[in-house]
Amino acid sequence: MRPAFTFTEIREAEKSILEKEGIPSLILMENAGKNTFDVITSLYPDINERTIVIVCGKGNNAGDGFVIARHFLINGIPVEVYNLSGPGELKNDALINFEILTKLASGMCSMYNITENEPDILYASLKKLKGKALIIDALLGSGTKGSVTGIYENVIEQINTLKHKNIKIDVISVDVPSGIGESNTTGTAVDACHTITMGAVKTELLYGAGKENTGSLNVVSIGITNDCFERVNIYGKYLVEESDVKSLFPKRKKTSYKYSNGKSLVIGGSKGLSGAVIMSSLAALKSGSGAVLAAYPQSISTHFSRKLNEVIKTELDETPDGSIAGDSYTRILKQQSKADAVLIGPGLSLNSETANFLFDVIINSPKPLVIDADALTLLAGKIEILKQRKSESEIILTPHIGEFSRLTGKTTEEINANRFELVRNFAKEYKVNIVLKSETSLSCTSDGNIYINNTGNELLGSAGSGDVLSGIIVSLLAQSGKVSTAMICGNYIHGMLADIYYDKYGNKQSASQQDLIKLIPAAVTEILG
Incomplete structure (x- = not known):
């Protein structure tokens, strides 16, 4: 670095x-x-x-x-x-x-x-x-x-x-x-x-x-x-290089099997927002998870059945709006116990009852958590929940600038002008790890070290990009057990997808998230090569 x-x-x-x-x-x-x-x-x-x-x-x-x-x-x-x-x-x-x-x-x-x-x-x-x-x-x-x-x-x-x-x-x-x-x-x-x-x-x-x-x-x-x-580097900021990712990226042992290669639990989805949790689940699979489990409201189960045969599925009770019911935490305990890392948020919705389910997960889950998308917006309304956790397991928050603004109460202008100090202070205060997504994404560990990622391009500035990233991160967290590895390698691989697409097609505008997910194996092959 x-x-x-x-x-x-x-x-x-x-x-x-x-x-x-x-x-x-x-x-x-x-x-x-x-x-x-x-x-x-x-x-x-x-x-x-x-x-x-x-x-x-x-x-x-x-x-x-x-x-x-x-x-x-x-x-x-x-x-x-x-x-x-x-x-x-x-x-x-x-x-x-x-x-x-x-x-x-x-x-x-x-x-x-x-x-x-x-x-x-x-x-x-x-x-x-x-x-x-x-x-x-x-x-x-x-x-x-x-x-x-x-x-x-x-x-x-x-x-x-x-x-x-x-x-x-x-x-x-x-x-x-x-x-x-x-x-x-x-x-x-x-x-x-x-x-x-x-x-x-x-x-x-x-x-x-x-x-x-x-x-x-x-x-x-x-x-x-x-x-x-x-x-003389008293500032704790580093630019990530390919050699760093090659050395950190988790590699399967010859004696490994599906449940030793990282089990990821993805929780989310709601009526009209099934695509987010599906993309996160698929990205986790493509990034190397030995098994991916998904928990989502009953009404979107047909979407999962058609698109993700490999995912182990759990249907949850739902609100009248088609989001996960507030009392659903006990329904995910079995799947949670199997998982090495948990992602919650993609397509979750902003339903107030679903917020209660989210808060139960944050307070009670003993597993490392990745909190993304709608879960971040809900969390912003009750940020002190982060200090009420019963477990000392790690948390990774993955906000973009707007979501980080809601979490901190700072304007986007203030964040852009002073992002390093604000991210570091937040991470230390709430004992969390942060992936701050922007034109150049960064990772900040709970002890304040900052790792800047310089792969990727403007292809990543489209709906669903964060769902793909969070799926990659939870997969790497499940495989490695290390938040720094998951954040550093996750950001780098995600950026590589946009770079590979540009090298192949010559433009930075036309890719769908499905296009980028299909390129994950190529990015992983390059890192492992």
Whole structure:
């Protein structure tokens, strides 16, 4: 796992490392620029066929750009550098690398100044371009506060216009897309095809405007090891990598049998909402549960009979509305005793009588619980139930931002601005584990460690997606007995389904949840391979 930091945290971490280890910052800039150059050339095998344009500001981000330009020259690739810094504005490492570049420039490096008097020379030059080009954005780093204005805003808009009007022009941002700052501004920002960030993952690139503008994210070393970053990582946030999932994912023993491979109990469904609990049950089966048990109201039993032959079924009494009756807890005791983990919520309905059944399950169930969907909305009205449990077995809550808003009483804006602290505080207060679903989902354990998932795409933003995820999570919880494994691997596998679909069909819009469920075996095969 890679340590993950906010913009402010990474600056504090790097400062601490530099002071303790005595590493010159000039060396770090050289490593960052050289390694970024290497990533660029790996991303673009046709690099020699492209016009290379590097747009530099006046801070350390510009210094990285000058180093990158020098390595293009070293490798015999011509480059154009457009500089927004005026006389005397470059300082320290950026100035040193600018001076080195000017000495080595020769005829292969053309240098231009973008000024208030000539604000459009970049656009004027590239709009006439016939061949392919690559614009490297080294304008502004992570220290940007508020929205970008003036000549910088103008140049960013020009870069975006050139990219959107000419499919032969790609844009790479160095460290962050210029305009994305500590406040994760919604103002003007570079719309990058790729972002190559330095040293460690910056969380602002994974959410909101950062997610929208970053493109594919690559992390390059600046000469500080993950161990060094981990020694100063007092923030407890990590980006999950494929190797982590491969090592954590539960694997069947050769001597295993159906009841030793994880038994999942899925509780939910109501009149008109049978699909949710069916999808969760099917996802649990496809994710490797040795047996899946389901408990649901009688009126939707025909749907289960037609669609899920492999599930062990229990029909429950129901309310006049067709949801599970309030006094049904005793009816699930036998199935609950067989299960290794329980999921409750998909399609449960918001019936007040059914809420009483939910509260009985939460208070009395001795088994690890995954609480999802309607169950979260009902729970929000009586959150103190979480502190009345008779068992110390683990709970995983799987809210999206709106559901977490109802659970906490915070607005969605407050959550988006401060998600890590709010999730961590809630998990610790109620001694629960949380999967917070959003454009980049995260898992938070009850002791406050946060694991950020970066698989998936906008295909997952459709009805039923959460039901599939909760089915995967309860299956992995039943198989492994570990909440961290279930959350980390569940999020990762779920995201993989969207990525596999995109790789196969080339779009991020048309998949149904049934399409994604069918891809679970392919995702599991990739992880086990």
